[in-house]
Amino acid sequence: MRxxxxxxxxxxxxxxxxxxxxxxxxxxxxxxxxxxAIGLLIxxxxxxIWLAAAAVGIPLASLVAxxxxxxxxxxxxxxxxxxxxxxxxxxxxxxxxxxxxxxRIGASxxxxxxxxxxLKAAALLALAGSAAPAALIWSAFWGRLAPxxxxxxxxxxxxxxxxxxxxxxxxxxxxxxxxxxxxxxxLVGLSLLIPGLPLLAGISGxxxxxxxxxxxxxxxxxxxxxxxxACVEWTEALALWSTWxxxxxxx
Numbered sequence: 001m002r003x004x005x006x007x008x009x010x011x012x013x014x015x016x017x018x019x020x021x022x023x024x025x026x027x028x029x030x031x032x033x034x035x036x037a038i039g040l041l042i043x044x045x046x047x048x049i050w051l052a053a054a055a056v057g058i059p060l061a062s063l064v065a066x067x068x069x070x071x072x073x074x075x076x077x078x079x080x081x082x083x084x085x086x087x088x089x090x091x092x093x094x095x096x097x098x099x100x101x102x103x104r105i106g107a108s109x110x111x112x113x114x115x116x117x118x119l120k121a122a123a124l125l126a127l128a129g130s131a132a133p134a135a136l137i138w139s140a141f142w143g144r145l146a147p148x149x150x151x152x153x154x155x156x157x158x159x160x161x162x163x164x165x166x167x168x169x170x171x172x173x174x175x176x177x178x179x180x181x182x183x184x185x186x187l188v189g190l191s192l193l194i195p196g197l198p199l200l201a202g203i204s205g206x207x208x209x210x211x212x213x214x215x216x217x218x219x220x221x222x223x224x225x226x227x228x229x230a231c232v233e234w235t236e237a238l239a240l241w242s243t244w245x246x247x248x249x250x251x
Contacts, residue, residue, distance in 0.1 A: 004179070008034045015144070016042060017076045032151060032166045035144035035232075036180040040187070042074050043140025047133035064124045067136065068117060079143075080113065082229020087112025089226065090219065097157060100226050116233055123240035127247075134197035135243045141183060142205035143236035147228040148176050150213035155222040163225030201246040205239030212238065 006027030011034035013020050018041070020026065046067050053063045072080055085100045091108025092099035099106065105113075127135050147166075152173040156164045170176055191199045213231045217223050223231075 004034070007031050008037065008179075011035055011038055015078065016074055018074065029165070029169050030171070030176070032147060032170075032228075033176040033179050035147065036141050036183050039140035039142075039144035040137060040183055042071060043137035045074055046071050046136045046140070050133045050136065060125065060128050064121050067124065068120055071140075079229035079232040080116075082226040083116050083233045084109035084113050085226040086216075086220075086230035096220060097224075100224065101158075116237055119237040120240060123237065123244055126244045127240065130196040131201070131243070131247060134191070134202065135240055138187065138197070138202040138205050138243065139236045139239035141180075141187060142209040142239045143232040145177075145180050146209045146213045146231040146235040147223075148173065148180065149210060150217055150223045150228055150231050152176065153214065154217035157220065157222040157224040157227075161224060163228060166228070197243070198247065201243045204242040204246040205235070207242055208235045208238035 006025060007030050009020065009024055010026035010028040011031035012018065013026050014028060014031050015035055015038045049070050050063060050067050053066055058066070084105050085102075086109075088102065088106040088109035089096040089100035090112075091106065099108075124132055124135075151166050151170055156167045158164065187202065188199060191197065191202055212235050213223070216227055216231060216234075220227055
């Protein structure tokens with residue numbers, strides 16, 4: 001574990017816009033395995049914004065928009081850009097890879113981005129109350145676990161591409177999931193100690209975290225950096241909805 005810190009710092013810098021700790025040397029190799037831990041920080045930041053804004057009486061719709069904007073700022077739009085590019089690729093048929101590589105946003109990408117934000121906003125409005133802050137943390141965790149499955153199960157679509165190193169340096173899913181397993185144990189412990197969201201509702205996000213990268217990989221014939229980002233964002237949205245569904249119908 002003492003060898004984790006350089007990659008953990010690299011993951012912090014790569015996946016967020018948060019300032020890096022000084023005098024520490026990052027390593028950008030097996031950073032994807034620490035993305036779920038970064039997700040806890042990002043989701044935790046969104047949860048704190050939710051609680052603080054709710055405490056001063058900000059209207060619910062404005063609160064949801066503020067939390068979503070804060071999440072985009074924390075990540076620099078890194079994963080959201082993947083949603084736009086992947087949406088264009090899915091709408092381009094045989095020209096999929098060409099469309100995903102184009103820096104311009106097409107109609108399909110724009111629709112995908114709007115749908116994603118609407119789904120997230122609607123889920124948070126439905127979860128309004130004590131469940132929403134915890135749901136934000138759980139969804140951010142599951143969203144960043146999903147690419148680990150994509151990296152392990154599917155070939156990289158662009159050999160030599162900017163995100164190809166994730167698969168090239170991967171040591172297998174079991175090894176890459178160890179940090180995520182530690183984070184999951186922490187989340188489970190906190191869920192048992194802090195009221196707000198039943199444990200089963202939080203764990204339900206595992207379903208989209210597994211199914212979405214498998215579906216998208218089969219649809220595209222593999223994965224790329226864009227589809228890794230899309231896995232993060234769409235899993236977050238679906239995890240929020242699976243949380244609401246679990247709260248409504250099973251708990």
